[in-house]
Every structure is written in structure tokens, then in C-alpha cells.
Amino acid sequence: MARSKRTEIELTAYDDLFETDESRAEANLSKIREIPIVEIDEFPDHPFKVLMNEDMEQLVESVSRSGVMTPATVRQKEDGRYELISGHRRKKACELAGLETLKCEVKELTHDEAIIVMVESNLQRSVILPSEKAFAYKMRLEAMKRQGQRTDLTCSPVGNKLQGVKSSDELAEKVGESKNQIFRYIRLTELVPEILQMVDERQIAFRPAVEISYLSEEQQYTLLEAMGYNDATPSLAQAIKMKKFMQEGKLTDEVIQSIMQEDKPNQKEKPAFKDERITKLIPKSIPRGQETDFVVKALEFYNRHLQRQRGQER
Secondary structure, three states, X not given: OOOOOOOOOOOOOHHHHOOOHHHHHHHHHOOEEEEEHHHEEOOOOOOOOOOOOHHHHHHHHHHHHHOOOOOEEEEEOOOOOEEEEEOHHHHHHHHHOOOOEEEEEEOOOOHHHHHHHHHHHHOOOOOOOHHHHHHHHHHHHHHHHHOOOOOOOOOOOOOOOOOOOHHHHHHHHHHOOOHHHHHHHHHHXXXXXXXXXXXXXXXXXXXXXXXXXXXXXXXXXXXXXXXXXXXXXXXXXXXXXXXXXXXXXXXXXHHHHHHHOOOOHHHOOOOOOOOHHXXXXXXXOOOOOOHHHXXXXXXXXXXXXXXXXXXXXX
């Protein structure tokens, strides 16, 4: 008589079977705790800047008055310390407000999972600098690559190698930008810091900056000197021309200087103000060429304020 096969049935654990939505919510709440700020480390190579501006002043005031309303996100490292994933502005505000702890949600994440969460949470900001996007996109795609998904960070910005790249498809869908644009941003990470800062400050347009990124570090610094000497930044046509000379092995210091000395209608305009006390008060969101209008409107507003103040003193 044949022996019957024994069927193994995996039973649901008793606690899981009777777990309620309320108990699950309580379990999640248990992961939110006040953590001493001195035990929280910054995220390695965090691409997003924490600016000391008016928004930060308002956040410090809010934290001082009501504490942190939305917990930051951290993960615990092997050494027992914590790594900050999202909430860098909230952490800085707590430090400026004199608080010793930060309300955090502790998540169990690998380093690559933490990178993905960090990038996604910070891309929700209303204002993001080109350099921040550049390094964030690069970190995100490299993390995907280590997780076993295919990506190609060496492909050209025109997209001739992007077909079938799953990670860039996914990222493009999440951030609402084309794959070509994502790889253009990643090219900016090849710029020397001084030129990348000029891109952030809108002194150099985005597309010329992408072309410049193909120049060697030495060539970029030569270009930087030429820009200062000629008080001009390269147009897209000039940037493409320099890249072509570079690819042909003909981009010498003299060629760079010659290209930058070319007359361009868009370079006739000089900076509106050279006094740093004025320029640092003009928001970076003000388009180049509209700085004077902004300052005039600000002075008109201030003069009206003075007139109202004088009227109240009479």
C-alpha cells in the first residue's frame, strides 16, 4: 500500500493572525523616537544644500515654538549611531534653536535603499539647484546599479544608448523628466567646482554647461580664466565648438581664448551690480538682466514703508 504524502501547511503566526490595524499603527509609532542630535551623522556625500536663508529663519522660529512636527528619517548603522536620510533642514533648525534631540522615524534600510529614499524625499523641494539634481540623479542610478538593475552612466546626453535601460526609465517616470535630460544633469558632475557654481548661480546656461563638461579639468580651468578675462560666458554654439576641437585634439589655450573673444549679442550685457552687499540680497530666482528691476521695486516698497512710518509719528 502506497504511503500517502505528507502535506506541510505553513500556519500564520498567532500574533500576526490577530494583529489589528491599531496594533500595527502602534508598532510603527514605536519607531518614532527623540534621538540626541550628537548621535546623528550626516548622509555621506549628501547632494542637497542646507541654505541659511529666510526660509531657514522661519523654520527655526517654528521649531523653537512648536518643535519638529514631521519626523526626520534615519537608519541605524552597525556602530549604533544613526544616519540622517531626510530632514537635514529640520536637524539644522533644531541645532540653531538650541534643541538637543530630533524627532526621527527609524527605518531599516540598506545603504543603497537609503540613497533612493534620500533622493526621492529631497526632490520634493520647491527649489533645487542644477548641481543638486546632478549629483542626486547620479547617486540614485548608481544605487540602482548596485541593486542589480542595469544602468549606463557613460551614455551620451543625446540618448543614443538609453534604449532598454530600466533604471533610467523608472527615474524618468518618478521625477517627470526625460531620460536625456537626466543624463544631461549627470554630465554636470564632471564640471570643476567653480564652473558648476556658475551654473547654480545662472551665470552659465544649462546646455552650454553640459557641452563644457566634456573638456578636461585643465581645459575647464583655462576656460574659466578666459571667461574672467573677457567678462563673458560661452554660448551654446561656442561650447559645442570647444567640445569639437577637444575631440579632435586641437583645443589649445589659444583656441579657447580665441573662441571666448568672439562677439556675441547675448554677452553685451554686463552685470547690473558689482557690489557684493547688493548682489547677495538679490534672490537667485531673479532672471539675469532683471536684477535692476528687482532692486528698484524693493526700494519703492521701502520708501513707501518709510512714508507710512513718518505719517504714524506725526
